[in-house]
Amino acid sequence: MEAGKTKVISVLVENKPGVLHSVANLFRRRNFNIESITVGPTEKKDLARMTITVNEDEKTIEQVIKQLAKLIDILKVEELERGNFVMRELALIKVCVPSPKERSDIINCVDVFRGRIIDVSTDSLTVEITGTPDKIDAFLNLMKTNGVIELARTGITALARGAKSIRIDE
Amino acid sequence: MTKMSGAKVLLESLEQQNVDVIFGILGGAILPVYDALCGNKKIRHILCRHEQGAAHAAEGYARASGRVGICMATSGPGATNLVTGIANAYMDSSPIIAITGQVPTTGVNTTYMIGRDAFQEADIIGITTPITKHNYQPRTIAEIQPMVNAAFYIASTGRPGPVLIDLPKNVQSDTAEVEMGITDKIEARGYNPTINPDLAKISEAANLLAKAEKPIILAGGGVIISNASDELMEISDLLMAPVATTLMGKGAFPECHPLSVGCIGMHGNPAANKLMGEADVLLAVGTRFSDRATANTDTFCANAKKIHIDIDAAEIGKNIEVDVPIVGDAKTSMKLLNAALTKKLRKNESSTWTKRVKEAKEQLSPLLKEMPKDLVPKALLTELRRLLPENTIVTTEVGQNQMWSALYFKALKPRTFITSGGLGTMGFGFPAAIGAKVACPDRPVVDIAGDGSFLMTEQELACSIAENIPVTVIVLNNSVLGMVAQWQRMLYKRRYMAVNLGNTPDFVKLAEAYGAQGFRVRSMEEFQKAVKTALNSKVTTVIDVPIGSEQDVVPFVPPGCGLPQQRGDY
Numbered sequence: 105m106e107a108g109k110t111k112v113i114s115v116l117v118e119n120k121p122g123v124l125h126s127v128a129n130l131f132r133r134r135n136f137n138i139e140s141i142t143v144g145p146t147e148k149k150d151l152a153r154m155t156i157t158v159n160e161d162e163k164t165i166e167q168v169i170k171q172l173a174k175l176i177d178i179l180k181v182e183e184l185e186r187g188n189f190v191m192r193e194l195a196l197i198k199v200c201v202p203s204p205k206e207r208s209d210i211i212n213c214v215d216v217f218r219g220r221i222i223d224v225s226t227d228s229l230t231v232e233i234t235g236t237p238d239k240i241d242a243f244l245n246l247m248k249t250n251g252v253i254e255l256a257r258t259g260i261t262a263l264a265r266g267a268k269s270i271r272i273d274e
Numbered sequence: 275m276t277k278m279s280g281a282k283v284l285l286e287s288l289e290q291q292n293v294d295v296i297f298g299i300l301g302g303a304i305l306p307v308y309d310a311l312c313g314n315k316k317i318r319h320i321l322c323r324h325e326q327g328a329a330h331a332a333e334g335y336a337r338a339s340g341r342v343g344i345c346m347a348t349s350g351p352g353a354t355n356l357v358t359g360i361a362n363a364y365m366d367s368s369p370i371i372a373i374t375g376q377v378p379t380t381g382v383n384t385t386y387m388i389g390r391d392a393f394q395e396a397d398i399i400g401i402t403t404p405i406t407k408h409n410y411q412p413r414t415i416a417e418i419q420p421m422v423n424a425a426f427y428i429a430s431t432g433r434p435g436p437v438l439i440d441l442p443k444n445v446q447s448d449t450a451e452v453e454m455g456i457t458d459k460i461e462a463r464g465y466n467p468t469i470n471p472d473l474a475k476i477s478e479a480a481n482l483l484a485k486a487e488k489p490i491i492l493a494g495g496g497v498i499i500s501n502a503s504d505e506l507m508e509i510s511d512l513l514m515a516p517v518a519t520t521l522m523g524k525g526a527f528p529e530c531h532p533l534s535v536g537c538i539g540m541h542g543n544p545a546a547n548k549l550m551g552e553a554d555v556l557l558a559v560g561t562r563f564s565d566r567a568t569a570n571t572d573t574f575c576a577n578a579k580k581i582h583i584d585i586d587a588a589e590i591g592k593n594i595e596v597d598v599p600i601v602g603d604a605k606t607s608m609k610l611l612n613a614a615l616t617k618k619l620r621k622n623e624s625s626t627w628t629k630r631v632k633e634a635k636e637q638l639s640p641l642l643k644e645m646p647k648d649l650v651p652k653a654l655l656t657e658l659r660r661l662l663p664e665n666t667i668v669t670t671e672v673g674q675n676q677m678w679s680a681l682y683f684k685a686l687k688p689r690t691f692i693t694s695g696g697l698g699t700m701g702f703g704f705p706a707a708i709g710a711k712v713a714c715p716d717r718p719v720v721d722i723a724g725d726g727s728f729l730m731t732e733q734e735l736a737c738s739i740a741e742n743i744p745v746t747v748i749v750l751n752n753s754v755l756g757m758v759a760q761w762q763r764m765l766y767k768r769r770y771m772a773v774n775l776g777n778t779p780d781f782v783k784l785a786e787a788y789g790a791q792g793f794r795v796r797s798m799e800e801f802q803k804a805v806k807t808a809l810n811s812k813v814t815t816v817i818d819v820p821i822g823s824e825q826d827v828v829p830f831v832p833p834g835c836g837l838p839q840q841r842g843d844y
Contacts, residue, residue, distance in 0.1 A: 118464065126403050133404045163591070170588035176408040176428060179464045 109159050110139060112191060112262050114270050115172060116180040119145060119152040123177045127154065130175065136160060136168050140193075140259025151179070151272065155191075155261045182270050184262055191262035195240045196222075197231045200251035210250060217243045228253055236260075275453055280415045281310035281446040284373070286454050287422035289316050293344055295335065295712055296320070296373075297328040301348025303394060304375030306446035320712065320741050323733040325352050327705035329359020330731070332370045334709025336363075337692045338667050338719075340501065342430050343709060346373040350394030353440070354401065358699055360436045361405040365696025366522060367499060369434035371425050372406075374398050378444035379413060388442065398440050407435030408462075413442070415450040424462045432467025433586040434499060467585060471602030471610065479557070479581045479598045480614035486555035488627045489515040490575075492538065495522030495695065496560015496584060496604045498688045503527065505608035506559070512615050514623060515557070516631045518546040520567045522695040523560070525685035533628075535635060539567045540831045541677040544638035544844050547829075547837040549631060550575045559583045560604040563593040564696065573836025583607045639844045645798060649821050651750060654801060655682035655722070658748070661805045666718040667692065667710045671703040671727030673757035675750045677827040679722045681844070701730030707745040708738050718746070718809050725751040726775060735788035738814040746808040747816045749781050752823040760826050765833070785816035794818040 117123045124143060131138050139157040146153045158168060165183060172181045184191075201207045207229070214221055214231050217239065223230035233243050237260060244252065264270060278286075284307060288296075295318045300308045311319055322328040325347040332343030347356050353374040363370045377395045381387035388395070399409050408428050410421040418441075425437040483489055491513075497506055503526050510517050510527065516535045517527040527534050536543025538550055550556070556578040561567070568574040571594055582589075582596040583604055590599040600607055646653045655678055662668070664686050670676040670693040685691035692710060694702035707721040721728075728749050738745060759773040785792030791813050793804040801819060808815035828842025 122399065122403075125400065129403045167588065167592060174586070174588055176462055176465045 110157050111160070111165050112184040112189065112260065113156045113158065113169065113172070114182055114184055114262060114264070115154040115156060115178060116146070116270060116272060117152050117154060118177040118179065119150050120177070123152070124154075126175055126177065127172065130171055134167070134171055136164065142259045142261045144261070148272070155259070157260055179272055180270055184264055188268065189262050189264045191236060191260045192234055193237050193240055193258055193260040194232065194234045195244075195255065195257045197233065197244065197247060197252055198254040199229050199231060199247050200253050201227050201229055202250070206250055210247070213243070213246055219243065275451040277449050277451055278415075278454070279306065279310065279447060279449045280412075280418055280441065281306040283415055283418045283452055283454070284422065284441065284446070285310050285314060285317065287419045288344070291342070291422065291426045293317055293342075296344045296346050297322050297331040297335070297709065298346030299323075299325055299328060299348070299352060301352045301375065301394065303349035303377055303443045304346065304352070304441075304446070306443065307346070307373070307375070307441070320743070321737060322705065323736050324731065325355030326358050326701065327708075327731050327734040327737065329356045329370065329372065330362065330699070330702050330705035331709035331712070331734075332372075333359065333363045333366075333368045334669060334692060334706030335713040336368050336370050336709075337706070338689055338710035339713035340689065341369075341713070342426055343368070343370045344373065345370060348375045348394065349377055349398070350396045352394075353398040354396050357401060357405070358697075360402055360438065362694055362697040362699045362702060363436040364405045364407070366694065367434050367495060368436070369429040370436045371429055372436060372438045374438065374440045375446070376411065376440045376442040379442045380444060398438065402438050405436070406438050409438040409440065411440040411442070412445055415445060415448060415452060418445070419452070419454065420461045424460050427460045428462060428465060432465070433496075468587065468601050469585075469603045469606055471583070471600045471607045473610070475598055475600045476607065476610045476614055479600060479611055480618060482555055482579055482581060482598060483513060483557060483611075483615060484618040486513070487625075488552060488554040488630075489513045490549055490553035490556055490578070491515050491517045492520065492550070492556060492558040492561055493517055493523040493526040494520045494559060494561025497523055497526040500560060500585075500604035501688070502559070502605035502608055503688045505605055505612060508612050509557070509608055509615070512612065512619055514625060514628050516549055518543075518550060520561050520564065520695070521680055521693060524680060524693070525688045525691040528686045529684035530686060533631065535631065536639060537680050538837065540569055541681065541827050541829065542567075542831075542837065542840070543681060544829050544840060545634045547831070547840050548638055549634055551577065551838045552630070553578045556580045557583075558596075559608065560585070562586075562589045565593070568594065568837070569831045570834060570836035573838055647798065649795070649798065649801065649819055651678040651821065651825065652682045653798065654750070654819065655679060657798065657802065658720075658722075658805065659684050661802060662720060662809070663718060666690065666720060667707075667714060669693065669703040669707040669710060669719070669721045671721070671723040672698045672700045673724050673727060673755070674752070674760065674825075674827050675722050675724035675727065675756075677757070678750070681827070683722065700727040704728060704731050704745075704747060705734045707747070708734060708743050711743050711745050720746045720748060723747050723749045724756060725749055725753060725781070726755040732784065735785065735790050735814060735816075739789040744812055744814045746805070746814070748805075749816060749818050751781065751818050751820050752825065753777055754823045756823070756825075757827070759823070763824070763826070764830070781816050781818035785814075790814040790816055792816045792818065794820070796820070
């Protein structure tokens, strides 16, 4: 992910079937490009939060937000202000372990990145890393020499910092 | 609490919304609703002959009356046949509600049926998501009334649009204890259209307009939807500003008015297109600046500061960058703008600009000095205007017939010119005319058609005869798919491909086969006579008007060019 242009949009939606479909459909229909999308429940059980990252210019982002806001099942849409939000992504990485020497190198590396080893077999390790996309990219870069067998990334989820929040008050 | 079937709940909910007519075709998955309709005294069902016709008729009804139009179809092919009509209503912001049957949620041998590719199953929710304002699939009887109420609210407020309700068959036929109260509570908390504009922006717009030397107003379909023609007239009068419209805005301002300059666009009125380029301030209301209206945006209204009023925030800045964006209802916003302007302006009836408007109209868009003998579109449509009472509702098909109507048929009142603007759906006009006639049974309704378009939905002649809905169809019959033939002539070196329709069918015999009245006219006198007869008769009339097959719609802005590069004479 190119950090410079990527924008993060936080969307509060009705937690019901079909909402993800209409959002995904809108992106396809309007020719907007989704980089990542994460969806999950919120502190209120009838609401879900989508965190969408897009790599588009200002004008397109404005259209993305306005078009999203028109969807009936979307309650709130906001672009998270650069530098004023926290974000995390989780990655599971299955790394090839050719010999015991490499195994200890990888374990050291995982420690430095504050990751965890969650599965071990004779010739592989599965690592869990949480952080910004850049941090995950950096770890992946280091694992290149050993060989990554499988990779699963969640896409980022994010919240505005401190007092600023995107929520629905009853 | 009363024990009722889902079908009954649906109909009572519709009755509470004052629905008096449904255009539809039945089928297996919607049978319980039709069973409940049997003997219903409040709702008239009009049996169309194709679901596309039902959807267009619902839209014609909605656009003629300003009320929500209802169409209904069964699952699968019934539902997918509605799709063109729903897409048309979406593009033209028309309030319609489409009700479709769906296969049951549970089957005889299984706990679920939807999703098993059952007979006549189609994922109409998935299919219509990008072409509806919203859609619903009630899974319980309790959900039906709140969803119907929300559907009406969503379809008819803000920027109107189609809403679809997909009702599984078992939800229609099952019974449950329900409370059928008229409820004001609308369960759509994510939907809050902005009606009142930002007053700071209104005052900014008023300042700009007060200083304008060459103001021009562009009225879109939003002015008609918002019933804001009076406010538009007032603002034009205050500013002595010419009023151009988009195709969808045609009728928002009387086209016989000295300050009316007609439609802008690719086939726009030359005076409108020219003056747009000369104006110093543009006030655009209720328009989305479609590509056919603006042509190349680099040269669109290039010398003007632009004010844009629209109820849909997403339309502002989408196609055209503007200087003063105003999000709000057209009527409310123009009222406020008028009030702000009244304090600032002294009316000047003889400014250089008003003289220029008069001169541009006379030079660029001259009216016919004498009536030609030949059956040419300009003469026919000028004469048609003379023959039709002012309150006549005109619909059009799509193609040359539509552009000629836009150019030469003067619309005098809002909701009297109904055309497929955004989607450009051939076959729209005739069923829309049927719908308009149902909404306004005491007014004449005329569909200006082409032979190609009319053939796409002519089977609704059966509906108009059987249901006794008399309308008049004027077929400008050039035996070709004229608009594409014109493009092949102008832009593809006359390499005609797949545009020739020949002389079939015989439209007089076709009309008669359905029990309608048919005339073929060969002269202006015969045309006048046929139109008069049609207006006075109580049966649908088809008037076949053979015209030359190589007549172009001019003026014309070639693709890629801007409005100032328009070619050809009016």
